[in-house]
Amino acid sequence: LVAKVARHRIAVLPGDGIGPEIMNVTLEVLRTAGRRFDVEWEFLEAPIGGAAIDAAGDPLPVETLSLCRRAEAVLLACVGGPKWDNLSSKQRPEAGLLRLRKELEAFANLRPVRTFSQLLDASPLKSELVAGVDLIIVRELTGDVYFGEPRGIEFIPEGNGEREAFNTMLYRESEIDRVAKVAFELAMTRPRRKLCSVDKANVLETSMLWRSRVSTMAASYPDVEFSSMYVDNAAMQLVRYPKQFDVVLTGNMFGDILSDEASMISGSLGMLPSASLGDGTFPAIYEPIHGSAPDIAGQNKANPMACILSATLMLRYSLNRPDMADAIELAITNVLDQGYRTADIMSAGKRLCNCSEIGDKILEALQESA
Numbered sequence: 546l547v548a549k550v551a552r553h554r555i556a557v558l559p560g561d562g563i564g565p566e567i568m569n570v571t572l573e574v575l576r577t578a579g580r581r582f583d584v585e586w587e588f589l590e591a592p593i594g595g596a597a598i599d600a601a602g603d604p605l606p607v608e609t610l611s612l613c614r615r616a617e618a619v620l621l622a623c624v625g626g627p628k629w630d631n632l633s634s635k636q637r638p639e640a641g642l643l644r645l646r647k648e649l650e651a652f653a654n655l656r657p658v659r660t661f662s663q664l665l666d667a668s669p670l671k672s673e674l675v676a677g678v679d680l681i682i683v684r685e686l687t688g689d690v691y692f693g694e695p696r697g698i699e700f701i702p703e704g705n706g707e708r709e710a711f712n713t714m715l716y717r718e719s720e721i722d723r724v725a726k727v728a729f730e731l732a733m734t735r736p737r738r739k740l741c742s743v744d745k746a747n748v749l750e751t752s753m754l755w756r757s758r759v760s761t762m763a764a765s766y767p768d769v770e771f772s773s774m775y776v777d778n779a780a781m782q783l784v785r786y787p788k789q790f791d792v793v794l795t796g797n798m799f800g801d802i803l804s805d806e807a808s809m810i811s812g813s814l815g816m817l818p819s820a821s822l823g824d825g826t827f828p829a830i831y832e833p834i835h836g837s838a839p840d841i842a843g844q845n846k847a848n849p850m851a852c853i854l855s856a857t858l859m860l861r862y863s864l865n866r867p868d869m870a871d872a873i874e875l876a877i878t879n880v881l882d883q884g885y886r887t888a889d890i891m892s893a894g895k896r897l898c899n900c901s902e903i904g905d906k907i908l909e910a911l912q913e914s915a
């Protein structure tokens with residue numbers, strides 16, 4: 546009998562700051578899981594962000610983009626850092642990441658927010674409020690006021706030198722529909738089958754269109770318990786009683802703000818992964834929600850779990866390997882149960898690990914549970 550070995554080609558973008566450290570650990574975890582589940586990896590590594598500016602004068606070199614297009618999925622750590630702070634907004638490391646999302650048409654950003662029972666004390670919210678939270682924010686990623694034209698800063702005619710600035714909040718029906726469909730389909734796969742769409746339809750034209758399109762789509766998903774909520778109320782409800790939420794669908798700017806707020810339910814940025822999906826034409830992008838953490842970069846102190854959990858989202862959504870994702874998540878749970886912590890989630894009586902040490906503990910747990 547010959548075991549069937551699956552091969553997967555992944556674009557690996559370590560980026561800047563703590564990126565290379567957490568990506569190293571993540572690739573080791575994937576290699577170990579691969580040996581256990583008969584998966585062979587082809588990791589294609591390329592620079593993005595500041596590393597790419599230094600190497601090629603461009604935060605998203607054409608070689609990096611074409612390598613991403615040839616892969617099944619893109620695994621990215623984080624970009625940016627003080628070294629490149631003085632560049633113009635289009636030349637900065639972050640511009641490379643925005644362009645990558647746009648080029649790969651990654652319009653749906655999925656951010657699962659869950660609590661780890663071992664880390665309840667890491668949240669500033671009361672333990673009984675956050676215990677058992679399991680929600681997922683679906684944030685539209687390639688439209689809204691972040692991309693709408695016209696935008697600018699101009700002198701007001703006859704304004705005696707006074708300037709005004711403007712942005713355009715813009716959504717097309719097709720842009721709303723495609724991200725809403727991702728959210729409804731996702732809700733159908735979850736036990737509670739709830740979807741809350743967040744907008745500001747009492748004030749904004751884009752939100753009125755958003756609400757009408759999403760409500761229309763809700764009619765074709767009778768099994769999904771659908772509701773709409775104004776964004777100001779949603780911000781309040783997220784800390785008042787987060788367990789009421791299952792899938793939260795929202796636009797680019799509201800999603801940006803609400804998902805940072807929601808990260809405090811879990812307690813640490815270092816635990817939160819994300820997936821940026823398109824319609825399947827191009828590979829999806831998987832990355833932790835945190836940045837490059839310049840304050841601890843190069844010190845082997847970072848928590849690699851957000852990056853590892855992003856890889857488990859890749860296993861679920863792009864590679865159809867929930868078995869491997871489950872095994873890796875179980876290894877992380879076991880390591881937390883054993884009391885090992887990185888500095889960002891450290892508390893009294895626990896055992897402090899650096900980035901590579903916690904990585905080794907996860908590898909051991911992954912081998913032991915086999």
Ligand code: ATP
Binds near residue numbers: 814
């Ligand atoms: P960005 O603008 O790229 O999102 P940011 O300014 O929000 O970046 P981060 O780089 O995310 O900042 O860091 C915010 C804080 O969280 C820093 O103190 C950083 O050290 C810490 N932090 C972020 N990620 C991690 C991690 N994986 N492990 C430990 N600490 C982290």
Ligand code: MG
Binds near residue numbers: 835
């Ligand atoms: Mg940030």
